[in-house]
Amino acid sequence: MANDLLTRHLGAVAGDRYLTQAPGRVNLIGEHTDYNGLPVFPMAIQRRITIRFAVRDDSTVRLANVDDQFPPCAFELSGSIDPDPAGAWVNYVKAAAQALCRRHGALHGIDGVVSSDLPVAAGLSSSSALTVATALSLLHGSEIDMEPLDLMNLVAEGERYVGTAGGGMDQAICLGGQADTALKIDFDPLRLTPTAVPSDWRFVVASSMVRAEKSGAVRETYNRRGAECREALEVVTRQLPEARGVTSYAELMGRMLLDELVAGADGILDDPLRRRFRHVVTEADRVEQARLGMVAADLRSFGGLMSASHESLRDDYEVSCDELDELVDLAMASGAVGARLTGAGLGGCIVALCLAERTPTLVGALREEFYGARGVNDPENEHLIVAEPSQGASVTPL
Ligand code: NG1
Numbered sequence: 001m002a003n004d005l006l007t008r009h010l011g012a013v014a015g016d017r018y019l020t021q022a023p024g025r026v027n028l029i030g031e032h033t034d035y036n037g038l039p040v041f042p043m044a045i046q047r048r049i050t051i052r053f054a055v056r057d058d059s060t061v062r063l064a065n066v067d068d069q070f071p072p073c074a075f076e077l078s079g080s081i082d083p084d085p086a087g088a089w090v091n092y093v094k095a096a097a098q099a100l101c102r103r104h105g106a107l108h109g110i111d112g113v114v115s116s117d118l119p120v121a122a123g124l125s126s127s128s129a130l131t132v133a134t135a136l137s138l139l140h141g142s143e144i145d146m147e148p149l150d151l152m153n154l155v156a157e158g159e160r161y162v163g164t165a166g167g168g169m170d171q172a173i174c175l176g177g178q179a180d181t182a183l184k185i186d187f188d189p190l191r192l193t194p195t196a197v198p199s200d201w202r203f204v205v206a207s208s209m210v211r212a213e214k215s216g217a218v219r220e221t222y223n224r225r226g227a228e229c230r231e232a233l234e235v236v237t238r239q240l241p242e243a244r245g246v247t248s249y250a251e252l253m254g255r256m257l258l259d260e261l262v263a264g265a266d267g268i269l270d271d272p273l274r275r276r277f278r279h280v281v282t283e284a285d286r287v288e289q290a291r292l293g294m295v296a297a298d299l300r301s302f303g304g305l306m307s308a309s310h311e312s313l314r315d316d317y318e319v320s321c322d323e324l325d326e327l328v329d330l331a332m333a334s335g336a337v338g339a340r341l342t343g344a345g346l347g348g349c350i351v352a353l354c355l356a357e358r359t360p361t362l363v364g365a366l367r368e369e370f371y372g373a374r375g376v377n378d379p380e381n382e383h384l385i386v387a388e389p390s391q392g393a394s395v396t397p398l
Contacts, residue, residue: 015054018140022133022393023048024124025173026205026351027342028182029309030287032317034167036229036249038284039186041291042169043197043389044177045205047119049129052398053112055141061097065089066115077107077138083161087216091162092127096134099158108141119382121211123343128170131159132393140395148175149190164219165226177392184291188250197389198297200356206331206366207383208323209374210347218346225276225317232269232277240264249280258285275316282312303338303353310340310350319345327370328352334365351387359386 023044030040051063059077073090075081079102081094101107114133118126135155139146146154152175156168172185176192184193197203212218229249237246242264246252252261258281265277286305293301310328314320324341331339331352339352354362363384371379 017052017054017398018137018395019398020051020053020133020137020140020393020395021048022050022129022136022174023177023390024118024126024129025170025177026124026203026349026387027169028203028351028353029290029306029340030169030283031309031313031340031342031345032225032229032319033280033284033287034169034185034187035165035226036167036233036280036284037188038249038253038280039184039287040167040169041182041184041195041287042173043182043203043387044173044392045124045385046388046390047117047124047385048390049114049116049118049126049133051110051112051114051133051137053110053137053141056109056111058109059106060109061093061138062109062111063090063093064113066113070114077101077109079105086163089130092130092159093134095159095161096131096155097138098161099154100135100138103154104142104144107138107144110137110141112137119207121348122207123212123341123345123348124205125170125174125343127162128155128159128174129393131155132171132174136393136395149192151175153190165223173392175392177390179391180389182294182389184287188248193291195291195294197294198299201297201299201302202354202356202359203387204331204336204352204354204359204362204366205342205349205385205387206327206352206370207349207379208321208327208347209376209383210321210323212344212347218344221319221346222344225319228273228276229280232265232273232280235269235273236265236277239268249284253281253284258282272318275318279312279316283309299337299353299355303336306338306340306351306353307332313341313345317345321346323347324350327366330366330369331362334369335362 024047025042025044027042034040062074064072070089081098120126152172155171181194237243290305327350328339335358336352336354342351
């Protein structure tokens with residue numbers, strides 16, 4: 001199918017063909033922290049988006065998609081590209097294109113065919129994978145090299161074109177992922193700390209089958225949470241004597257012990273800001289503890305932190321839903337040592353940690369009790385994935 005479309009779509013274009021691949025990711029811990037300038041701990045996974053493309057002499061981008069729910073698109077490269085209506089897949093392509101044109105001026109267009117085995121709107125970052133894949137293809141087409149950290153920042157900033165005030169986690173892990181490795185990512189300035197995933201740990205990703213579509217209500221909640229966090233920080237730094245003059249969450253956490261910070265903020269903030277603030281600072285603390293737990297191959301400690309993260313996201317940040325909670329409970333009752341929603345929440349996936357030898361039991365229980373109960377008999381393709389820590393995005397000749 002991809003090959004037929006490739007022949008049809010690229011048939012008229014002369015020159016060499018290339019393949020760009022960009023992985024999805026699962027965030028192990030550190031949720032709703034990145035846009036607050038606080039760390040995250042994701043890994044790139046084996047599922048990915050690919051673009052097979054040829055370079056054009058002019059500045060037109062023409063892309064077709066193997067999946068016909070995504071119609072073909074064509075537009076001209078420039079530093080000011082009109083978006084399609086919210087939710088259109090081409091907006092992620094345009095986001096990358098506009099950001100690169102603003103930085104580098106005129107670029108060569110491409111003709112390409114997009115395919116993917118990444119579930120869409122599942123919290124596995126298919127959108128950023130598409131943005132990154134486009135960016136790498138266009139850079140390759142114009143023979144431009146960028147420093148990886150610079151590109152991660154540029155693409156993260158660029159993806160705000162779609163209307164979501166996102167942080168920089170997804171673009172950084174998509175570009176920086178390494179096989180067998182998770183990355184702790186810090187922001188302002190961007191820093192990546194690779195951490196080997198113990199070989200007998202397995203992260204099982206299970207979709208709630210509730211679409212976490214960031215073009216709709218989820219985007220509104222996502223952006224509102226960001227505004228709530230900024231407001232909470234502003235109140236705390238104005239009213240808490242020890243926090244005077246602080247301008248960021250990272251600085252605040254560097255200055256005060258976690259317990260003092262939470263207790264101090266509790267006395268100042270009203271709900272829901274009090275709970276939003278508590279989630280953000282306790283979650284950031286869990287990220288560093290989790291990294292140390294992984295370095296020490298302490299499965300129980302890592303799992304406990306994942307479960308604490310889920311409770312905080314459910315109760316304080318209010319971004320879980322019944323299906324995600326059910327999946328977490330089922331995973332914990334079936335051999336997982338920790339489980340949590342992953343990604344923005346309000347649908348999408350959970351990630352559960354177990355020992356390799358427990359994977360068949362865990363996967364079997366989720367298959368039967370969650371998916372089987374909903375009439376889905378073959379969830380492994382789309383909904384139930386044993387994640388493999390994988391290499392980041394790249395371009396190779398076809
Ligand atoms: P997903 O799960 O892909 O919607 C979003 C943001 C991340 C991060 C998480 C929550 C984008 C592109 N992605 O991820 O930056 O904030 O939510 O931790 O906005």
